[in-house]
Amino acid sequence: MIPRYSRPDMVAIWSPETKFRIWFEIEAHACDAQATLGVIPKENAEAVWKAKDVEFDVARIDEIEAVTRHDVIAFLTHLAEIIGNDAARFVHQGMTSSDVLDTTFNVQLVRAADILLADMDGLLGALKRRAFEHKDTVRIGRSHGIHAEPTTMGLTFARFYAEMERNKRRLLAAREEIATGAISGAVGTFANIDPRVEEHVCAKMGLTPEPISTQVIPRDRHAAFFAALGVVASSIENLAIEIRHMQRTEVLEAEEFFSKGQKGSSAMPHKRNPVLTENLTGLARLVRMAVVPAMENVALWHERDISHSSVERNIGPDATVTLDFALARLTQVVDKLVVYPEHMIANMNKFRGLVHSQRVLLALTQKGVSREDAYSLVQRNAMKVWEQGADFMEELKADADVTAVMSEAEIEEKFDLGYHTKHVDTIFARVFGES
Numbered sequence: 001m002i003p004r005y006s007r008p009d010m011v012a013i014w015s016p017e018t019k020f021r022i023w024f025e026i027e028a029h030a031c032d033a034q035a036t037l038g039v040i041p042k043e044n045a046e047a048v049w050k051a052k053d054v055e056f057d058v059a060r061i062d063e064i065e066a067v068t069r070h071d072v073i074a075f076l077t078h079l080a081e082i083i084g085n086d087a088a089r090f091v092h093q094g095m096t097s098s099d100v101l102d103t104t105f106n107v108q109l110v111r112a113a114d115i116l117l118a119d120m121d122g123l124l125g126a127l128k129r130r131a132f133e134h135k136d137t138v139r140i141g142r143s144h145g146i147h148a149e150p151t152t153m154g155l156t157f158a159r160f161y162a163e164m165e166r167n168k169r170r171l172l173a174a175r176e177e178i179a180t181g182a183i184s185g186a187v188g189t190f191a192n193i194d195p196r197v198e199e200h201v202c203a204k205m206g207l208t209p210e211p212i213s214t215q216v217i218p219r220d221r222h223a224a225f226f227a228a229l230g231v232v233a234s235s236i237e238n239l240a241i242e243i244r245h246m247q248r249t250e251v252l253e254a255e256e257f258f259s260k261g262q263k264g265s266s267a268m269p270h271k272r273n274p275v276l277t278e279n280l281t282g283l284a285r286l287v288r289m290a291v292v293p294a295m296e297n298v299a300l301w302h303e304r305d306i307s308h309s310s311v312e313r314n315i316g317p318d319a320t321v322t323l324d325f326a327l328a329r330l331t332q333v334v335d336k337l338v339v340y341p342e343h344m345i346a347n348m349n350k351f352r353g354l355v356h357s358q359r360v361l362l363a364l365t366q367k368g369v370s371r372e373d374a375y376s377l378v379q380r381n382a383m384k385v386w387e388q389g390a391d392f393m394e395e396l397k398a399d400a401d402v403t404a405v406m407s408e409a410e411i412e413e414k415f416d417l418g419y420h421t422k423h424v425d426t427i428f429a430r431v432f433g434e435s
Contacts, residue, residue, distance in 0.1 A: 005283065010324040013111050014317035020056040022104045023075055026201055027091050028052075030183060033200035034193075040090035047087030054082055072097040094193030096186045098304060102217040103181035105312060107205055109225060112320035113175035116232075119327035120168045124161060126334040128432065131157035135424060138417055139253060139344035140355060145245075149355055150348060150420040153254075153339060158431045160239045167232045174228035177221050181205055182213035187303040215304035219297040222312070226294035229319050233287035236326050240277035240284070243333065247274040253344045257336035276333050283326040290315035353392035354385045359414040360396060367405040377401055 012018055028048045035045035056078065065074035072092075080088035092100075135154035140147050183198035184190050190198075195209075202209045210217050246254040256276050258264075264271030293315055297308035348355060357378050364374035381399055384390040396402050396411050403411075 005325045006321050007324055007328060010112060010115050010321045013108050016058045019104060020075060022107050023100050024051060026100055026103055029201045029204040030197050031091060033197040034093055037194055037196060040093060044087055044090050047083055048091060051079060051082045072100055094185050095183060096215060098216045099183045106178050106180060106207060109178045110175060113171060115324055117171055119324055120164060120171060123327055123331045124164055126331050127157050127161040130334060131161055134339060137341045140348040147351060147355055150417055152421055152424055155424060155427060158428060162431050163235050167235055170228045170231055174225045178225045179207050180210040180217060181207035182210040182217050184213050187215045188213040219308055223294045223298050226290045226319060229323055230288045230291040233284040233323060236330055237281050237284035240280040243277045244274045252340060254337055254339045256333055257338055276329060280326055280330055283322050287319050287323050290319040351385050353415055354382055356415045357382050363406060363414055369405060
C-alpha cells in the first residue's frame, strides 16, 4: 500500500528485512531440533546463530535471486556467505521452500492480527464512550432513509459497538485459524525430516503444527482469515455511511471534526465534507478485494502448486495494512465526531408529530377499532402532514372518528418521547453488561 494509507508498525511486518529475519529464525530453530535429535552436529546448529544479530543484505539477496530465480535459495546462499559454507552445510536439512514460506506467512498474519485486535480495542473504547455520552440524546430513527420512530444517538453508537465486538471475536478466531506452521518436507510426508522438528519450530515461532500439510499449509485457513478481514471492512463502511448521512446538509445531526485551517473545497469556501468517512468507504472496498482471491487460492493442484503465491504476496500486506489504517482512522472519527442534539430534535419535529403514528394506531386497536380501520384513520391524518404540513396531533383531535374512541388527553399522551426510550437501559445492559 502507498504511505498515505499505511502505518509503520503494520508495514514493518511485511518488510523484506522482517521476512528474512523470520526465515532465519525458522532455519536456525530447525537446526537446533535436528541437532537435539542427533541428525546434524551440535556445533553446526550453534554456528547458524552467528547470524542472529546480522542485518541481512536485501540487495545482495535480490542480486542472487536474479541468477537463481528462487528466493529461498537466494536467501540460503546469502546466509552461507555470512556464517560460512561449513556452518551452513546442514541448514534447510530435509526441508522444502514451502516450509519456510508458509510458516513465515502465517507468522506475519498472526502478528498482523495482533495489531488489528489492538486497533479494535481502541475503536470499541471510543464507541463505548460516545454511546454512554449520548445514551439519552434522542434522534429520529430511519428506515429506507425515511423518518420512522424515535431512538437515541447512544443506541446508534451501541449497535456499532456490538457489531465491532462481534468482529473482534471473528478476528480472534481468524488468528487462531491461521496460527499454524509446517516443517514437513516435500509433499508433507516427513520422509526427510522428523515431525519433532516441526513441533520445535512451531513452539518457538508461536504456532501450532499443521495436522496435515501436503507441501503447503491448507489455504482454507487463509480464506477464512481474509474473509474475517472483509467482514470487518464491511462494518467499517457501515458506520462510515451512517456518519456520511448524518453530515448531509439537510440532516446535519453530526459531522466529522473540522480542524482549524482545514479546507473543504478548492472552489467553494463554505464546504465541510465528510472526507474521512468517504475515504473509509473506499478503503473498505480495497480490503474486501482480497476475499475472493483468497477463496480461489483454496483449490491447488495435488500436493501443491504456486498459483496462490503471487496472490498472497499482494493481499497479505495490502489487506492488513489497509485495514489497520482504516480502523485507526475510524477510531479518530468516532472519538472526535461533533454531535448536534438540537438538530436531531429539529429534524424529528419537522413533520409535526408524525413519528408517533404507530402509538396512535395501537391505541385505537386497544379501544376496539379493527386494525384495518385504525390504520385508515391514522393514515388519512398522517397524509395531511406529509402533503399539507399539518400538525398531526391537531388533525387527530379534529377527526370525529378518532375522538369518538379517544379523548384529547389520551391522544396527547401518545406523543410522549419518553415512551420510545424507556428500554434504553435494558439494551445498554445487553450490549455493555450490567453496570
